[in-house]
Amino acid sequence: MGGEETATSKAPRTERGKRTLRKLLDAAAAEFGERGYHEASISGITQRAGAALGTFYTYFDSKEQVFRALVDDMGHLTRQHIAERVPGNVDRLTAERLGLEAFIDFVREHKDLYRIVMEAQFVAEDAYLNYYKVFAAAYTRNLAQAAEKGEIRPGHEEERAWALIGMSVFLGMRYAVWSSDKTAKEVADAAAELITFGLSPLARGGGGA
Amino acid sequence: MGGEETATSKAPRTERGKRTLRKLLDAAAAEFGERGYHEASISGITQRAGAALGTFYTYFDSKEQVFRALVDDMGHLTRQHIAERVPGNVDRLTAERLGLEAFIDFVREHKDLYRIVMEAQFVAEDAYLNYYKVFAAAYTRNLAQAAEKGEIRPGHEEERAWALIGMSVFLGMRYAVWSSDKTAKEVADAAAELITFGLSPLARGGGGA
Numbered sequence A, B: 001m002g003g004e005e006t007a008t009s010k011a012p013r014t015e016r017g018k019r020t021l022r023k024l025l026d027a028a029a030a031e032f033g034e035r036g037y038h039e040a041s042i043s044g045i046t047q048r049a050g051a052a053l054g055t056f057y058t059y060f061d062s063k064e065q066v067f068r069a070l071v072d073d074m075g076h077l078t079r080q081h082i083a084e085r086v087p088g089n090v091d092r093l094t095a096e097r098l099g100l101e102a103f104i105d106f107v108r109e110h111k112d113l114y115r116i117v118m119e120a121q122f123v124a125e126d127a128y129l130n131y132y133k134v135f136a137a138a139y140t141r142n143l144a145q146a147a148e149k150g151e152i153r154p155g156h157e158e159e160r161a162w163a164l165i166g167m168s169v170f171l172g173m174r175y176a177v178w179s180s181d182k183t184a185k186e187v188a189d190a191a192a193e194l195i196t197f198g199l200s201p202l203a204r205g206g207g208g209a
Helices: A013-041 A040-051 A051-060 A063-087 A093-111 A114-123 A125-148 A158-179 A186-195 B015-039 B044-048 B053-059 B063-085 B092-109 B114-123 B126-149 B157-178 B184-197
Strands: none
Touching: A013 A040, A013 A051, A013 A114, A040 A051, A040 B063, A040 B092, A063 A093, A063 A125, A063 A158, A063 B063, A093 A125, A093 A158, A093 A186, A093 B044, A114 A158, A114 B114, A125 B126, A125 B157, A158 A186, A158 B126, A158 B157, A158 B184, A186 B157, A186 B184, B015 B044, B015 B053, B015 B063, B015 B114, B044 B063, B063 B114, B063 B126, B063 B157, B092 B126, B092 B157, B092 B184, B114 B126, B114 B157, B126 B157, B157 B184
8 A cells, every 4th residue: 555656647648648548447447346456457457458568557557556546537537427417507406416316327337436436445545535535625615605605504514515425425326336226316306305405394384383 | 255144153042152252243343444354364353352263163154254244243233322322202303413423423432343344345245235225224214204203304215314324424434433523413413404404595594585
């Protein structure tokens, strides 16, 4: 567990180099996702990528380094996918609903994501921590901005960010990785209703005293 | 990955046997928690427990079997600890708050819990799945009963159960395993406020139009 290694120490500068790096990362996602970190091998990655072993070492120094790069990459891909599906001009509560639906769809297409990010905890704990810290910091800022605009109730932004991330992760695990017995929209609608109104019987004028 | 093994195939019948089993499970939690599944060894467990190797095999057939038993055991311990801290006569929303506070306190005392339960995903995926399914089924029932009593708004009990579990797990990870920079009560109060009222600016008569 090097700790100090940076995932992008050999970042490609040409378009061709970027395409090769992309092919290696996709192959690594398949290799780690299918075989797990301990069983995965660099030769398994290069075989899947149809690349020579030397090509691998042009971009990475070790199995651990490509694994760390992959955890970072998964974070970027997830955020990018969600950003594409959530228009910039919607209010925070709508963004929560659309973002969760996009996330569940994304996980259904990238089930290996979960294995890799969660296995990171045991292989490169700092990468795992960083993966969620980056998410949580952005989320906290978004919530604080929304509160300033009056779109949501202010307060406890950091705790709420972690709570909402945990919610998404577990809904993704249950309804995207393990089973797809409900549509992403059904799950996102149910969660958005909880996020918006909570469980109080008094919300939305329904039930209660 | 045996899959068909049952964790309790050699359940002790005497009080002394139960104490020995407890000692072995506590030692296994320490061994797996510190060294991870792959590095952990049966001799490491028996050394920590101050027990002979033969004693281990009186209760378990393999490293995998004691690991599975441990995941089950962690589930029992967690539920028991929460049950002790949440009186049976409180309404659901109060139970959510007290339960989360108890959970965070529990995780602070059992940080290895997280490593073990999460590593289970890569060692004994069925044990991991079962761990959360048992939690979610009980949670879903509790929410449905609370809705019947009018304590919470009815609907989407299953999705809500998974959302609330994910919330607890991530709050536990952030505020109990990684850092204790806030008290369990502060975190539980913030989360309970979210669970009760959601993010809507209109809840509690505050903010909004």
